[in-house]
Amino acid sequence: MNVIEQAADVLQKAKKVVFFTGAGISADSGIPTYREKLSGIWTGLDPRDLETAKAFRENPALVWGWYLWRRLRVAQAEPNAAHLAIPRMAHSQRQVSVITQNIDDLHERAGSSNVIHLHGSLAMPKCFACHRPAVVFPDQSAVPEEGARIEPPRCLRCNGRMRPAVVWYGEDLPSQSWKAAVLLVKDCDLLISVGTSGIVMPAAGLPDLALDSGASVIHVNKADVAMGEQKELMLIGAAAEVLPMLLEKISEGR
Structure with missing residues (x-):
């Protein structure tokens, strides 16, 4: 039995499955990961330098323009085969949940429901001063490609x-989302970690938590990120290729 068949066997037997996804799952939809160099008007900037409250205080127009550009990229992107495979793995005997580090809405557009976003969402902004969310997304007539600096709208x-x-660097995860994620992971039979770097804490600790709670863990990544534990499997490859293959295997086994 090869490793994809072993993974399919573990998935076939699992009743409660949690998908934990990172930037790698959206890369095949054309959304760049943080390790990729920026192009166009953003050439020379490091995304990590724009992901802080300090950067927003110093240059709010630059940071807002960057996020409008990212929001446009997400709106133009389509869910790929990996996003689409996840909701299809659920059935009456198997509960499938999604926890994501991504701030896009590709899981929802692919058909997954009740997605937990650990790092927030691009869907709706909030006030920097009072933290209350916007009632509706502010109308923005400026096109991000026309210039990197766009003055952010004001809180009503x-x-x-x-x-x-x-969630910017140095900020805490939303407490409700984090608590919900931890409860799901502690209660699952299987965690499938897809396209995560395993670096950004505390989210990167979820596979360890699953193993400590007695669950199996399947990693799907272009690099080997496994920790060498007994109940761990490593599937190396692009998520958009590996997850449909896994779906096909369990479909054959029904």
């Missing part, structure tokens, strides 16, 4: 600047 309640409702 306190007149503070609107910021993306995402």
Whole structure:
């Protein structure tokens, strides 16, 4: 039995499956990961330098323009075969949940419901001053490609600047989302970690938590990120190729 067949066998027997996804699953939809160099108007900038409250205070127009550009990229992207395979793995005898580090909505557009976003979402901004979410996404007539700097709109309640409702470096994860994720992982039979770097904490600790709770872990990544544990399997390859293959295997076994 090869490793994909072993993974399919573990998945076939699991009743509660959690998919834990990172930037790698959306890369095949054309959304760049943080390790990729920026192009166009963003050439020379490091995404990590734009992902802080300090950067927003110092240059809110630059950071807002960057996020409008990212929001446009997500709107133009389509869910790929990996996103589409996940909801198809659920059935009456198998509960499938999704926890993602991504701030796009590709899981939802692929048909997954009740997705837990650990790092927030691009869907709706919030106020930098009072932290309250926007009622609707502010109308923006400026096109991000026309210039990197776009002044953020103002909060209708306190007149503070609107910021993306995402988790920046140095900020805590949303407590409700994190608690919900931990409960799901502790209660699952199988965690499938897809396209995650295993670096950004505390989210990167979820596979360890699953193993400690008695679950099996399947990693899907272009690089070997396994920790060498007994109940661990490593599937090396692009998520958009590996997950449909896994779906096909369990479909054959029904």
